[in-house]
Structure formats: structure tokens, C-alpha cells
Amino acid sequence: MHMSTRQNLQGNHACALAAIAAGCRFYGGYPITPSSEIAERMSLELPRVGGVFIQMEDEIASMGAVIGASMGGVKAMTATSGPGFSLKQENLGYAAMTEIPCVIVNVMRGGPSTGLPTRPAQGDIMQTRWGTHGDHPIIVLTPSSVREIYAQTIRAFNLSEVLRTPVILLYDETIGHLVETVDLPDPATIERADRKWATGPREGFRPYADPGDGIPAMARPGDGYRSHTTGLTHAEHGFPTQNPADVDRVMHRLLGKFDQHRDLIDSFEALHTDDAEVLVVAIGIAARAAGRAVRQARAAGMRAGLFRPVTLWPFPEDSFREHAARASTVLVVEMNAGQLSLEIERLCAQPGKVARLTRFTGEPIGPAEILATIQERARHGHA
């Protein structure tokens, strides 16, 4: 059966199809607008490839079930939106602490609380980084098109597996419900990564010992390791410790485990940044509007550029600093009261350099408004 792989696809459906292509075989979900299409599509697709879909009794349980499935060795994911994402935070921290791979999609809607359930927003930028309690490593990817949702979903699974970490795929309602024509790649060309499984001697196995690259191999139940997994601070043997020297050592390994792998993790898109005087920073639908505004500004003779982090956390800060070095203004465009701005201000550390264009009314920010702000800030621009 040969069918064209070109199709009109909704962002959320692209996410589901990409998850299947990446090898996801378990989905634990709970309905919530505007992410429900992912669960619906997964419930349809997973059984066709021998996977399991389950709608759990609540958001907390769905996160627990996803981690449970992954503990069993199966690639697993869930999707949710603001309120549900809040509820998942404790178990998300458990996955970070125990280093269980899993993928969590957060399709952002207006908040706080029930907020604007059907309207787009980007108010979870900080929650994806700091939502669960305590210091923890986390990776957040933020696509801005249907095609990119497909690619970044696959990448989310691969990073999650290779680095043994929860990975969050974060995009706003507009991107999730966007329908675009996409060419899906030939499944044979998709690169899939699997976690390292423990294969050495059972006796004396230390499930959290650093093999050198910061990422311990995982013990699969049934393989004879009979190891212990706990959210308590644990030493290399997997059992709890309160010894300050042990805690210091194992937490340094946990918090620093991405350091050796930043080449794998960092990703961004840069448009006209070489000589940009006004550098716009944005993600998701706001970045698409910003892209148009930058092109219009260029056409009008203004030196504008766009830096779009695709990996939002850890923020690709070295790359950003390079691209922002020559700009006199960094304009952060975001659909919240100013969250990404906080990170950009930290990185620029120059009074007056960072300008904000923010909105939390449930409406996207259009190119015209961004262009107008670029004009205000561009010294050599035309009115």
C-alpha cells in the first residue's frame, strides 16, 4: 500500500503520529483542552502497533502510569495543558529524580487556574523549568509549526531515552490546533534512540553509578538486577542516603548530567542575526509572527533579526549570547506577563537592552505590533 505521505495534519495529531514513529508504546492520559486530540489519536494508533493506551482517573495518575510503564522498559508519554500540568508536577519530579525516561506534552492555554481554556498562551515557560519542587534537571522543547512538532516529538523521545530524563514538549494552543500541509518522513529514515540497558554482572550492580558520561544504564525488571528505585535522595546503590558527602556527590551528578551533552540538547533557529540591531526573541506562534515582522523590517531597511530557542530549557545561552552580542535591543515577544524576558534579562545583564512585548488576553501577538515595536527601537529604521 503506497500512499502519499503528504497530508493536512493538525499539530496535536502530528505529535501523536511522531510519538508512534519514535517508538512510544504506552500513553496514559486524561482529557483536557486543548491537548485532548493527542490522547484521542494515541488511543486509535497505539493498539495498531501493539501498544497500550489508557485513560487514567486523573492527571496525577496518568503521570504515574507513564512513569510506571517506562520503569517496565516501554517508551511512554502523556499530554496535558496548564491545570493538568500543575497536577503532574510531583510525579514529574519523581521521574527527574529517579531518571526514568518519559515525554510530557503541555499544550499551553491561558492561566492561571482554569483561565482561558480554549485560548492560546505561553504562560508555562517558567513552570516547565521550575514546576516541581527542588533543584532538578529537565529538558523542554518548543516547536512552532506542525512539521516541527513532528520532528521535536521524535527528538523528545530520543533525548529522554539517551539522557534518562523527562522531556517536556511545550507549545501553545495555536500551534497545537494548527493544520498545515506536511510531508511525513519515511519511517525507515527516522532515527530512534533507546536507553542504555544494564547488561553487566548482577552481583554488585550499582544502578546509579556514573559510567563516565553521567548517564547510568537502567535495570529492566525481569533482567535479574532486582534493583531499588526511590524518589528519596539515593546513592549509587539506589538506596536512600542522608550523608551530606554522598548527597553532594550524587546531586552534582544529577544536576550536571546534561553538561557533557549540550551539543545534543541545544537547538535554536536564527534569522538575520548576523548584523541585527534589534534582535527579537520568541517561541511558538509568537515566533512565527516575529519572523514575519523581522522580514518586513528588513524589507524596510531595518536591521532586525530573530532568535528562536527550540530547546527552551536548558536555555541555549552560549548561542544566544553570541547572536545577541551586536544587538542594541533584544525584544522579547511572549504571550504572558513576561517570563522568557526574565531569562533574557539575566543573559543580557545590560540595563535598557531588553524590551518586552507581552500579552495575556488569549489573542496571539500579530506581526504588525512586533514590527511597530522594532521600528521604535531601531535607530536606523524608517518610520
Next chain:
Amino acid sequence: MADTETSPPTNVLIVGVGGQGVIMVSKVLAALCQLHGLQVKQSEVHGMAKRGGSVFSHVRFGAQVWSPIIPHGETDILVALEWSEGLRWLDAMRRDSGTFIADTQQIVPPIAFRDRRPGARSGYAPQSPAAVLEMVGTGFALDATRVAAGLGNTRIANTVLLGALSTALPFPVEGWISVLRDFVPPHTVAVNLKAFQAGRDWVESGSRPAEEAARPAGARVAVAARGHRLEITEAWCKGCDICVKMCPERCLRLDERGLAELANPAACTGCRVCEWLCPDFAVRVLDGLGQPVA
């Protein structure tokens, strides 16, 4: 305002493991200080109400106390309700003038402090009380738990140590007794007062060599009349008394250390009720060859 530089507070650090009564000792001391019109600050780490969790309480008192935390190396008196916890905090003491008061009873710490590698030796502190006492200014190492067991209740070992502590501080004994009365349950006042006095007597009866820690043996095996053996792993026994009271033949008892032993091997039928109901897996009924009964 008193000058803490010229009249520094007295620093008492009380340490132990969960369930031993560290907080009770520090509360009694704090209340006593308050009774004497002194300022007192008490800060503690506790909350895991389990055996083995490390618990400690700082008590600072004097004319004026600002910080609730004892600066490192300035502990005047270290009271340890458990031996290895005492060793853990030795560094906190004043090197020459500090007083060390410890129960030599060992509670083998939980998984949090164990090396799990196969064949690894127990991580329990190997230092003998005599060796430790040489490292401190003034030291008292007494088997308070055994003293308490002699009074019929191992739970009041903390009061024995409180009695020992009372000799190291300048408060009149009547005050200690009055505060202690207020702090213990009414029906245990008499036994607690005895324990307190026993602790005082131990110190006041003059210096004596440090008592050897009562290190629980591995396993004690008794041969019963019908050829089988009863094995009691003493390091695991917590003296809960269940096997003693549930034995249909009443052939077990708690020894002077509060650990289970087979007192009447002739009566033992090998019924295994003791093994089944031991919450600590310390009792096993083995056949004549030392294998689990088949």
C-alpha cells in the same frame, strides 16, 4: 543587653536516632533554663519518626542568646543517646573542654547509612568507648539502655542520660526533678525518677573505665529438646516481646539486654509461632542440621 562575647551561652547538643527521646531531653533542659530565668533557644532536626533516622537538637542558653545554631566546635556538652550518633557529632565539641555523655548501646543504622555492596563490612563505628573517651575533654560512656532495662523499661534510657547530664550543669537537682515530673506521662513518673537518679549515681560514683558497648552478637542458636534449633539473630531483635508472649509453651524470655532468648529449650516444640510473628525476622526454627525446618 548582655554581651555574648563576654558571657557566651552554654551549648548543649543532644543527638540520637528517631524514637529515642532526643527531643524530650532537650525540652526538659530548655524548660529548666526558662525556670531559671535564662534565655534559651532550641533548634532541631526530626520528623521521620522511625528507628534509625538521625535526630539532633541544639539547646543554647545564657543571659542572652542570638543564634539558635551552635557554632561548629563550640558544643560544651554532647549528649548521645546512640553510640554512633555520638561519634558522628564529636567534631562539634570544644576540643579540650567539652563533655561527652553517651549511651554505648548501638542501634545499627538503617539503609541510609549502609554500604550495599556484597561482602561489604558493616559500616558501624568500630571505635571502642575507651578510645573515644581519650579524644574528649571529659567523657562518660555508659550503657544507659541496660540500666533502663534493669529498671524494667528500655525506653527510659534517655532519662538515665538526662540524669548524667544533670551532673554536668550547675542547676540544683530539685529543679530537674520538678521539670521531669511535668514532662513524662503521670504513670511513668516513678520509674523516670529512678532512671534519672541512676544516671546521676553512675557519674557521681566516681570515674570508672568506659563500659564496653553492648554489641549485639550475630546469631545465637539454642538446641531444643526435640532436636531442632532456635536461632535468634540478636542484631535484628528489638525486644518487642511478641515471641515471648505468643509462645504457647512460654519458653522464651527477654534477657538482661532486652533481647529474646530461649530460656526453656526442653519445652520448645518447634511450632514456629515465634518465627512467624517476629516482625524483625530475628527468629528462625532450624532442623538438627541447622537448615530451615522442612
Next chain:
Amino acid sequence: MDTLSLDTFDIRAYLREDLLPHFMCPGCGHGIALRALLWAVHERGIPKDRLAVVCGIGCSGRVGAYIDANTYHTTHGRPLAFATGLALARPDLEVVVITGDGDCLAIGGNHLIHACRRNLNMTCLMLNNEIYGMTGGQVSPTTGGGRLTSTTPYGNAEPTFDACALAIAAGAGFVGRGMTLQLPALKTLIGEGLAHPGFSFIEAISDCTEIFGRKNDLGSAPEIILRQKSGMRPDTYGNIVDRPFQAKAMRIGVLGRNDRPEYGAAYRAAVAARIAP
């Protein structure tokens, strides 16, 4: 109920011996309940490599670490959720959940009723000691009326949950209650639960000597454990014959069986019926 027959079960073969002594308080019934579980595992011939034990938080949550198996110490109230994912992903594993009265009935209550309803193959062992022991003795959903706890200093005025009645009403495949005092009976009950192809809920009446017992002046560990019996009514004795004046006594034994389809199998069957081979 078993007679006092001897067998070759040596619990040490199923324990991480190097972690002992465990850190439960003297007289805590959780160790006895653990013996019942491991004895049942032994009798069922379940290999340790295939045994996955999922625990929550609290005293009950720390029991799993002593088992020489695949053990998971998860988050408070959520072990059933984790176990659901694990059991669906790995039907080849024998999934056992160890939870407590607070973990299972309070913070995790929603997961319990839906685990019962779903009837996925796993065994849930709830250790009921009437108290939040780990945090220092606060009232739980099973704390008896009038009992003194750290948060009911004037006596508990809240009614208690009958966990087994709840599980039966929610549709669990197998429901039973036993007490640590009657170890062989508890072991047999857990064994039946392990054998049942669906969700099995077993409540083990445990005890908290050091905290609950002390606060309520219940005496020594053996006294507390012996007293378990006076509040229990073996289900096989019928309703009024045995203890006509103890209508409120808790029933013990096998309390519910419901041979509904097991969820994992039902899911696969539903899928197979719609997807052409």
C-alpha cells in the same frame, strides 16, 4: 485456614539481608505482614526476578526496600497509578502494591476505587495501622472513633473507612482482610489474591505500637496484636451466631469475589475484535 504445617519457606531467601535490621519500630506489625506476603510469593512459586513491588510513601512505603525483587518506592498515594502503567506495559511481571491506610485511602483514594473498577491484574496489600506513623502519628481514614492522635488531641470524631467494603463496591476482583496475628491465614489470603486474575485488594490489620499504641495507652506489642482478634469476626462464622453483640466487628477472610474480565485481557480483546489481523 492453614494448620501449623511446616514448610521450607525461609524468608531470608526473599530479603535484602544486608539492609537488616529494618527500621520499623519494635513491635510494628508491618514486618509480620511482609512475611505473609513473601511466604505467599514463595508458595506461588513466583521468581524474584519477575516480582515487581510498588510502594507509596509512609511506613508501608518503606517495606518494599527490604524485598529482594524489583522494588519501586514511588510518590505518596500513587503506587496504584505507577503499578497500572507497569502492569499494562509488562504483563509478564507479577505486580504487587504495598500501601498504607493513609497512602491508599486518603491521598490515594481515587486511584484505589478506579483500580478496583478497572480490574487490572495486580495485588494490592494495604497495611492498616490506623495512623500516619512516619510523620508522627496523625489521624488517618481508618483511625477508630475517639482515638487520640497528634491531630485529634480531643479524640477522633471522624467516622472510619471500611476499605474492603469500599473495594467490593468499586468492583475489585478479589477482596479479603486478614490480621498479622493470624499469619498463616493472612498468607493464604494473599496467595489467593496473587492467584486471582484481576485486581486483588487485601487489607492486613497491622499495628503501630510505638506511636498509636503509646498515644492510646494500648500496652505492649503482644497485647496490641492479641487485641486485634477481639475486633474481628471471621466471615465464615456467619453474621450473628458467633458474636451477636459485635455487629460492628470487622469481618475477616475472603470478603468479595467478582470474576469479571481482567482489564488487560479485555483491552486486548476489544482491540483484536476491531483490528483486522
